[in-house]
Amino acid sequence: MAKVLMKGNEAMALAAIKGGCDAFFGYPITPQNEIPEYLSYHMEENNRIFVQAESEVAAINMVYGAAGSGARVLTSSSSPGIALKQEGISYIVGSELPCVIINVMRGGPGLGGIQPSQGDYNQITRGGGNGDYHLIAFAPETLQETVDVVKESFDLADYYRNPVMIAVDGLIGQMMEPVDMDKEIPQKDLPAKTWAATGESGKRGSRNKIVSLHLDPYDLEKHNLKLKEKYDKMVENEQRYEMISIEDAEVVIVAYGSMARIARSAVKALREEGVKVGIIRPITIWPFPEKAFENLPESVHTLLTLEMSLGQMHQDVKIVNQGRYNLAFYGRAGGVVPETDEIIEQVRKYVGGNK
C-alpha cells in the first residue's frame, strides 16, 4: 500500500481505529493532544465512542467499564497522566480486562517538562499500581513500527485479557514520517467475550460479574497464580527485539525508541571507521527481551545501555547479565535528546576493551 506522510500522534490515532477500537476515553495533556483531537473527529464518523473525561482517573475508569462490557478500548496520555491512571490499570489487570494505553512520555518527576523522555520505564515495567501485575509494553522506534504495534495491541490485549501499553517518547509523537497505514499485521484467533458484563443476562441465561475483589487470601493467591501463568506466557512468547550489527561487535549498545534511532546513526558512522559496535534494541520493554542476550558472539566485552533517563532500563540489563560483560551506562534526562556525536564519544571509551 501507498505510504502517507503523517504526524506520530495522528498516525497512532488512525491506527487505533484501524485496529478496531470501539471507544476512546482521555484527558488532554502535552505531548499527546493530537491523539484525542484526531479521535474526537474521526471516532464519531466511524460510529464509535469518544469521551473527554474530567480527569485521567475518570478516563481509565471509563476504560475499565467499557472494557468490562466487552468493547475494544483505548486511552492515551503522557507521564503525569499515566501516573494518575495506575489505580485503574491495577483494577483492569486484576479483573482480567483488555485495553490499550498509549503513553507519549515526557520529562519528570512531578510536572517535569514537555520534552521527550524515557523516564517512565520503571513506572511502566514495574507497575505504579498496587499488587503483582504486569502489562505488555511496546517501545517502538519508527512511526511504521508504532502504527503496526498499535493495531496489533488490540488483538494482543484481547488474547491475554490484559492491558497493553505503547510507550513512545514525545519525539515519535510529534515527528512526521511516511507510513503505510494498511500494512498486514499478525492476527489472533480470538474467542467470543462470553465473560463480559454486557447487560444481556436475560439473553445469556446467566449473569456476569467483573470483579478484582477476593476476600479469602487463598482464593486471592489462586487468582494471583493464575495471573502469573499469563505473565509467564507473555515472557515466553512476547519478547521482541532487534539485533543490529552484532555478529563481530565488541561493544553492544542497548537502547530503545528514539534513543535507538540515534544509536543507529552513531553505529553507522563508527562502522564506517571500522569500529565494531552493534545494537540490541528492545521492542518490548516488558517482557524485557532477555533472549536477546543469550547467544552474543565471543567478541562482545561491553554492553553500553543508552537511555533518555538515568539508568532505569540499565537495571534490567544488569539483572540479565550479572557477572558477565562490562556493563556501562550513558543517559540524558529532563527532555534533553543526546546528539549522535555524544554517543560516538561514549562508544569510543569502551573500544579496545580494557576499561
Next chain:
Amino acid sequence: MKTQTVYKPTDGLVKRDLSYCPGCTHGVIHKLVGEVLEEKGLLDTGVGVASVGCSVMSYEFFNCDMQQAAHGRAPAVATGIKRVRPESTVFTYQGDGDLASIGMAEIVHAAHRGENITVIFVNNAIYGMTGGQMAPTTLIDQKTSTSPRGRKQKDAGLPLRMSELLATVPGATYLERVSVHDPKHIRKAKKALEKAFEVQTQKQGFSMIEFVSTCPVNWGMTPQDSLEWAVDNLIPYYPLGVYKDATKGDDNG
C-alpha cells in the same frame, strides 16, 4: 379456597444472605432496588456498578450483570459501560464516603455530562465499612472514630448536601432524597426509584435517588434508635423531596 400470593422475595436479588449488619437499612434499599428492577423488567438488561463501602459485595446480590468499581469511581465506570452499551440499564450503588468524598469529581461530571445512568446514593453520614470515620456528610457534633469530640465546623466544615449540590448542575435530570425509616416512606422511596429508572429507560439522562440511611453499628445504637436518630437529626439537615425534575424538559437545556 383460592391462594393468592401477597408477598414473595424479589428475583431482583440473588437468593443468598446479605453481608449487612442486622437492622442496617442497606438491606431495605437493596430489596427496593431489586424489586424495581424486577417489576420493570430491567434485570435482563441491567448492569450494576458496585462501589467501595459496606455495599462492595453488592455485585453478589443484585441479580443482573455487575461490575465492581474502585473507591469513588463508579459513575466513571458506569459512563464507560453505558456509552458502549446504550441499550443496557446501568446503575451505581454508592455510599456517602464513596460518592461525596473521594468520588466527588466523578459524580459531578457524570451528572454534568447528563450520562443516562441511575445512581443509588446511600447516605448514612459515616464511613461504615472502615469502622465509622467521619464523612463529608457527618453532622455537626456527631461523634465518629475520627471526630471523637464531635464534628466541628472550624476543622471539618459543614456537612455536604449532595442532592442540593447536584441540583445546581445543569446536566442532571432527576434528583430526589428519600428515607426508609417506616413503611410509608419505604413505599415513597420505591416510587422514586421507579421514576429514576424510567428517566433512564426513556433516555432522559442522569438520575439519582439519595437514601437517608442508618449505620446502627458505627452510630452505636440499636436499629430502632438509629431510625429515630435519622428522623430527628438527619432528615432535618437532609430534607426529603425532589430536588430536580427536568423530565418535562424545562431545565434540560
